[in-house]
Amino acid sequence: MWSFEQPxxxxxxxxxxxxxxxxxxxxxxxxxxxxxxxxxxxxPLARSAAARVLAIAARAPFWLAAALxxxxxxxxxxxxxxxxxxxxxxxxxxxxxxxxxxxASDLDGQRRLDAAVHVIRGFVAGRANDxxxxxxxxxxxxxxxxxxxxxxxLHAALDGMDVMSLGDATAIGxxxxxxxxxxxxxxxxxxxxxxxxxxxxxxxxxTPEAAAALAAARGVRIYTVGIGGAGDAxxxxxxxxxxxxxxxxxxxxxDPALLERVARITGGRSFAAAEPAALTAVFREIDTLERxxxxxxxxxxxxxxxxxxxxxxxxxxxxxxxxxxxxxxxLF
Amino acid sequence: xxxxxxxxxxxxxxxxxxxxxxxPLAALLVYAARRARRDLRALRRVASLPAAxxxxxxVLRFKRGADGALTWVAVACVILGAADLxxxxxxxxxxxxxxxxxxxxxxxxxxxxxxADVAPSRLRQGLxxxxxxxxxxxxxxxxxxxxxxxxxxxxxxTDDRLALRQQLAALHDQAPALxxxxxxxxxxxxxxxxxxxxxxxxxxxxxSDGESSAGDPRAAARQAGRGGVAxxxxxxxxxxxxxxxxxxxxxxxxxxxxxxxxxTAQADGQDGAAGSPASGEHSARDxxxxxxxxxxxxxxxxxxxxxxxxxxxxxxxxxxxxxxAVRPAATRRPRHAALALxxxxxxxxxxxxxxxxxxxxx
Numbered sequence: 001m002w003s004f005e006q007p008x009x010x011x012x013x014x015x016x017x018x019x020x021x022x023x024x025x026x027x028x029x030x031x032x033x034x035x036x037x038x039x040x041x042x043x044p045l046a047r048s049a050a051a052r053v054l055a056i057a058a059r060a061p062f063w064l065a066a067a068l069x070x071x072x073x074x075x076x077x078x079x080x081x082x083x084x085x086x087x088x089x090x091x092x093x094x095x096x097x098x099x100x101x102x103x104a105s106d107l108d109g110q111r112r113l114d115a116a117v118h119v120i121r122g123f124v125a126g127r128a129n130d131x132x133x134x135x136x137x138x139x140x141x142x143x144x145x146x147x148x149x150x151x152x153x154l155h156a157a158l159d160g161m162d163v164m165s166l167g168d169a170t171a172i173g174x175x176x177x178x179x180x181x182x183x184x185x186x187x188x189x190x191x192x193x194x195x196x197x198x199x200x201x202x203x204x205x206x207t208p209e210a211a212a213a214l215a216a217a218r219g220v221r222i223y224t225v226g227i228g229g230a231g232d233a234x235x236x237x238x239x240x241x242x243x244x245x246x247x248x249x250x251x252x253x254x255d256p257a258l259l260e261r262v263a264r265i266t267g268g269r270s271f272a273a274a275e276p277a278a279l280t281a282v283f284r285e286i287d288t289l290e291r292x293x294x295x296x297x298x299x300x301x302x303x304x305x306x307x308x309x310x311x312x313x314x315x316x317x318x319x320x321x322x323x324x325x326x327x328x329x330x331l332f
Numbered sequence: 333x334x335x336x337x338x339x340x341x342x343x344x345x346x347x348x349x350x351x352x353x354x355x356p357l358a359a360l361l362v363y364a365a366r367r368a369r370r371d372l373r374a375l376r377r378v379a380s381l382p383a384a385x386x387x388x389x390x391v392l393r394f395k396r397g398a399d400g401a402l403t404w405v406a407v408a409c410v411i412l413g414a415a416d417l418x419x420x421x422x423x424x425x426x427x428x429x430x431x432x433x434x435x436x437x438x439x440x441x442x443x444x445x446x447x448a449d450v451a452p453s454r455l456r457q458g459l460x461x462x463x464x465x466x467x468x469x470x471x472x473x474x475x476x477x478x479x480x481x482x483x484x485x486x487x488x489x490t491d492d493r494l495a496l497r498q499q500l501a502a503l504h505d506q507a508p509a510l511x512x513x514x515x516x517x518x519x520x521x522x523x524x525x526x527x528x529x530x531x532x533x534x535x536x537x538x539x540s541d542g543e544s545s546a547g548d549p550r551a552a553a554r555q556a557g558r559g560g561v562a563x564x565x566x567x568x569x570x571x572x573x574x575x576x577x578x579x580x581x582x583x584x585x586x587x588x589x590x591x592x593x594x595x596t597a598q599a600d601g602q603d604g605a606a607g608s609p610a611s612g613e614h615s616a617r618d619x620x621x622x623x624x625x626x627x628x629x630x631x632x633x634x635x636x637x638x639x640x641x642x643x644x645x646x647x648x649x650x651x652x653x654x655x656x657a658v659r660p661a662a663t664r665r666p667r668h669a670a671l672a673l674x675x676x677x678x679x680x681x682x683x684x685x686x687x688x689x690x691x692x693x694x
Binding site for chain 1: 371485
């Protein structure tokens with residue numbers, strides 16, 4: 001979108017037609033000799049068609065330059081409205097299970113991990129003002145991305161997620177603890193952990209309940225999401241360390257009671273997602289539950305464009321001088 | 333940005349080179365006027381053109397001169413307007429940024445940062461100082477970018493200070509890359525290409541020895557300043573420098589020209605912690621380059637070995653948090669519209685002279 005600092009100055013463009021008329025078309029304006037007479041050999045002073053065209057064309061650069069300078073004086077600028085968030089959003093950490101069972105393909109043929117990553121992408125896309133981080137856990141837990149509004153960094157981290165990179169067990173308590181560690185100094189109006197797992201806690205020194213109690217003491221709510229169905233599922237696992245691929249059937253399920261306890265301790269809620277649509281619905285509900293009022297304002301950024309116009313005017317003015325004074329050699 | 337006597341600033345000083353066209357233009361106009369006079373004399377000698385009764389020479393000279401001079405003035409004003417001359421006091425840009433402030437910690441990871449002319453290394457000295465500076469903005473999102481031959485985002489914008497400390501600790505233990513120092517490109521990346529929060533004002537904390545293997549860091553700093561990005565420069569190392577460590581114990585950096593160390597040392601007011609060999613390859617801090625980078629962007633220098641500069645930088649960042657960092661360039665009013673109107677007046681004069689010419693000449 002374009003705007004002008006002094007749009008009234010554009011009115012000067014209206015002066016151009018009468019000015020051109022007065023200078024070039026006024027009756028009785030007389031004629032003009034455009035030829036170096038020291039090279040004239042006495043031939044009749046009839047102009048060729050090309051000379052006529054050139055004579056008319058030679059008038060154009062001057063008026064074009066004047067028009068460009070008029071527009072530049074009006075201060076043209078390219079404006080872009082941006083929505084600026086005036087208040088801070090939530091701080092949200094996603095703790096995602098990376099244990100081997102997340103490779104089970106029981107979500108419409110999708111691996112549980114892939115389905116979770118897909119839904120997380122959609123979830124974060126609708127929360128532009130929230131700082132969202134990612135922790136993954138198996139035997140141990142690591143921070144993949146600190147809470148940030150940089151969605152490209154978050155998506156890059158999600159791209160790099162794979163099973164078994166952190167071991168082959170499920171340390172839910174450790175996962176919650178690491179996420180909590182990176183939330184505890186937060187000054188955001190709301191602090192939330194979304195825990196996604198498909199297994200029972202079978203590793204780590206901290207129980208999920210103890211970790212949840214720590215979170216509750218710090219005012220952090222935990223939403224738990226149990227992923228996967230109760231039946232057998234096909235599973236293909238490639239060990240990132242050895243490169244060996246194993247295939248088989250997986251039978252196992254998360255502990256719904258445990259996830260319910262963890263959520264209840266912190267004032268959150270527990271969800272089950274046995275299919276992709278349910279997983280999407282769960283995140284939609286979390287999205288609804290964790291909303292704070294947004295205060296925004298539109299900030300208009302201006303990028304002045306007068307420079308290009310003035311440089312164009314400069315070129316055209318120099319062309320005018322070259323045409324009139326050198327090529328056509330006007331006499332005055 | 334060029335500052336003329338502190339009263340006039342030029343945003344695009346490179347365009348002032350176009351003023352060089354004014355001299356040949358004047359010469360061309362004079363030449364054309366003389367040729368016109370000569371042609372006119374030839375016209376008078378043509379007896380078969382009785383209708384051609386030229387005006388008195390004095391009038392013609394005036395018209396030629398006025399048209400040439402006004403064209404010249406118009407060209408000059410157009411060039412000055414394109415170069416964005418600013419003068420006079422404008423509205424002070426001291427409003428707090430609506431999106432808050434964000435900080436990019438730009439860390440030089442080129443091989444010269446492993447030079448041990450300061451203990452334990454330039455990199456560690458700089459990271460420690462940068463960590464102290466960032467503490468001045470406790471709730472501002474901080475991103476960490478490392479650069480040598482390329483720039484890499486090491487930590488996205490976050491206010492997670494634990495993650496920041498972990499990242500800086502990881503850099504402490506990291507051997508600097510086997511690469512050059514693309515400082516100019518890194519400054520552009522940190523200032524403009526790295527996406528940040530909409531409406532946020534950005535400050536870059538640059539940790540470097542100031543050496544640059546390609547590009548013009550000063551131009552990049554000037555560009556950053558024009559874009560509202562201030563650079564706090566943290567120069568590390570010593571002016572005397574020390575050998576650059578390389579894989580296998582060899583060194584691979586060309587020797588510094590004689591005399592450069594002395595000049596830099598005087599500019600820095602520092603003496604080297606370690607002596608440099610008379611021959612061989614070594615790296616020295618380019619303190620003057622770091623100072624210019626800070627100044628051109630409207631920022632300050634935070635020298636880890638000078639506590640008063642650290643305190644100044646700390647105070648600067650605290651003020652910047654609330655948008656109180658007054659930038660000199662922002663306080664000068666742009667004058668391109670005025671210059672364009674002057675050019676337009678000159679062009680109008682040209683048109684008037686030409687219009688009169690039609691009536692008077694024939």
